[in-house]
Amino acid sequence: MxxxxxxxxxxxxxxxxxxxxxxxxxxxxxxxxxxxxxxxxxxxxxxxxxxxxxxxxxxxxYAFLHRNPRGKYDIRFSDNITDRMLGNRLLMQGMCKKLAVEPGIPRDDGKVTIEMTSCTGLCDQGPALLVNGIAVSKLTEMRIHKMVGLIEAGVPVGKWPGKFFIVEDNIQRRDMLLNKRLIKGSALESLLVKGADAILNDLDESGLRGRGGAGFKAGTKWRLCRDAAADEHYVVCNADEGEPGTFKDRVLLNSYADSVFEGMTLCGGIVGARKGFLYLRGEYLYLLKTLENTLQERRDANLLGNNILGQEGFDFDIEIHLGAGAYVCGEESALIESLEGKRGIPRKRPPFPVTSGYMQKPTVVNNVETLLAAARIAVYGGDWFRSAGTPESTGTKLFSISGDCERPGVYEYPFGVTIRQVLEDCGALDTQAVQLSGAAGFTIPPQEFYRQIAFEDVPSGGSLMVFNRQRDLLKMVLNFTRFFCHESCGFCTPCRIGGRLMNDLVEKVMVGYATSYDIHELKKIGRVLQKSAHCGLGTTAPNAVLDTLQKFPGTYSRRLVNKSYEPAFNLDKALEVSRQLTGRDDEEAHLRLGN
Amino acid sequence: MVAQMSNIQQRNQGRKDKLIVATAPLCGCFGCHMSLLDIDERIFELVELVEFDRTPVTDIKTIGKCDIGLIEGGVANAHNVHDLREFRANCDTLVAVGSCAVTGGIPAMRNQFDLKECLEEAYIHGIGVENPHVPNDVEIPLLLDKVHPIHEVVRVDYFLPGCPPSADTFWQFLTDVAAGNEVSFPYSLIHYD
Incomplete structure (x- = not known):
């Protein structure tokens, strides 16, 4: 070395x-x-x-950085609820056993480390894991068995069978965005022909709203950034697709990256930025090489660099920054902090990034899908875009669909599609619940499947996880509360402590020690988080708990103990060590159940 | 002071009985009880308002039906569990008093270690230990593997934070409850640094 x-x-x-x-x-x-x-x-x-x-x-x-050596093969199993439903825990246990390694602890010979990580965005072809940062899909016992052999034989990851690393796009439904291919450079030509104002008007006309979830009007954002006086402006593409169950950006970056870069360059030309960043989540490391190649192709075609398309002074280039396993960096101000090389702690807002973003300069931060759509709007016009969708939610939206359905994958629908329609198309049968917009989103029961996905009804950042009637919804809730505990940046108390308390209480329900008093506490703490957490992570962290408490009360009530209070742990068991050390077994050495 | 006294007496008029209060030290340092005593001469006023049931202050060892139970200290052994359950069963309102009751406090620092490690360090491998063995007399309550704040073992109604809560905090709390008011602390009483 x-x-x-x-x-x-x-x-x-x-x-x-x-x-x-x-x-x-x-x-x-x-x-x-x-x-x-x-x-x-x-x-x-x-x-x-x-x-x-x-x-x-x-x-x-950052979860992917360590002060102590990891194994030569550093393995992280994706631990989204969809991975769990596909049996990731058994696979991981099996692998640990075969390699004689404890989760999270490097093996004595330094060869291998195995542990869990948050959703890696391969929910449609899970269970998945990362080996030295590179995604392996569709895990089976056979595949694990082969990996164990390769590891013990010391075969470098680069020489493992290529099929391990195949990540399919799985596009199941295309609509206007994915059907309409963009000729390289056509959006930029359109900018040079029509001028920035006309393009901004097109964007306004189109009604395009941010695809990350918050739904801010893209045209307004670009205009605000352009009008903010400063010596530098920046464009950032948020590809930190960390919301559990979301993987549409993975597909766009794999097969439509050129359009995304075109959208970034278009934005740069309009707001007067000379530099753009693609913030790529660390889990998508395997995409880095092709993305770099795409950038180079665009530089060679004079679509990036100085004097783009021969236009004097139209200078713009894009740099890819990697994340390192921190969900909260998907929040735009945390992402900017991370771009600046720091911990991803969300900033106080206002000021918003459009006036004070990267290096305190005006910055547009847009989702991958937003930039892709903007490039198409510049070519095909605002009317074309708003011909689909609803009045407040124009155009189409990509959905990442996973869980209990026959055809998981990416679906493009016009906004306004009903949940029932989506479930029918993806082949979901006997559905108990739909988790929309990831762990931070909404839990939808069957009686609400008539609802439309749109900002006017149920908004969505693009993830839809399906749970059939065989599933225990509390496992989903617990998966999400653990996720939020793990991903809390620790800056504000409501999220750092409150998230943990909620997780502990859900665990208490799970093991059957909870009483109605604990349910009361869960609701109370949930409301504190919603009201007082510093950023969106904290305010949305209790959603799954509160939603299921309201819409699936039976999930909780059938597990409750009919008492005013019960500890979360077995008191008599807590005396076991003492009993062993003292050799006592008299009456005083035991605690009966409480009353 | 005289005016204040008559105020409280006025507020207390119409109450047939005094408020019955019990207190217990679990795994703590007794500092919260000492802080309660720091209300100094106001204790004469206090006994006009409340009647003490089981508490180390009166040395009454058994508890009857009470309005308020004040618990100092966390739950570290089987005996603590018994006492705490007895208080919960007999007190209408149970209050966690001070850091140890609220969070486990200093005694909970042992939660970083296995109980076995702790006991062996104290009774077997420690410097100067003679006749090394873990005490096993039945009179000595067994330790729980971890120290818990009291709300992890029983339902708790109020939390009085502080290490210890100041005498004025106790005073405010007890006089508010005795007067039938909602308990409310001025910022100065729950502000620490």
């Missing part, structure tokens, strides 16, 4: 030694050495001018 000093020297020389490079450098060091060695921290501290403690705090923050 390359000596650390020369590796760092090369890294710093190649990609810069400004403080904002910190996270990207740490990711590179982690990849090379399977951890961030102490000496690397000292060198980075000195060269980037960042105190070591700050570097420690960044390493601690």
């Amino acid at each position: 390359q000596d650390l000093d020369s590796f760092l020297h090369g890294l710093l020389a190649e990609s810069g030694d400004t403080p904002d490079r910190l996270l990207q450098h740490l990711i590179a060091v982690q990849k090379q050495y399977s951890h961030i060695p102490y000496d690397a921290i000292q060198v980075l501290s000195e060269r980037l001018g960042i105190p070591p403690v700050q570097i420690y705090s960044v390493i601690e923050y």
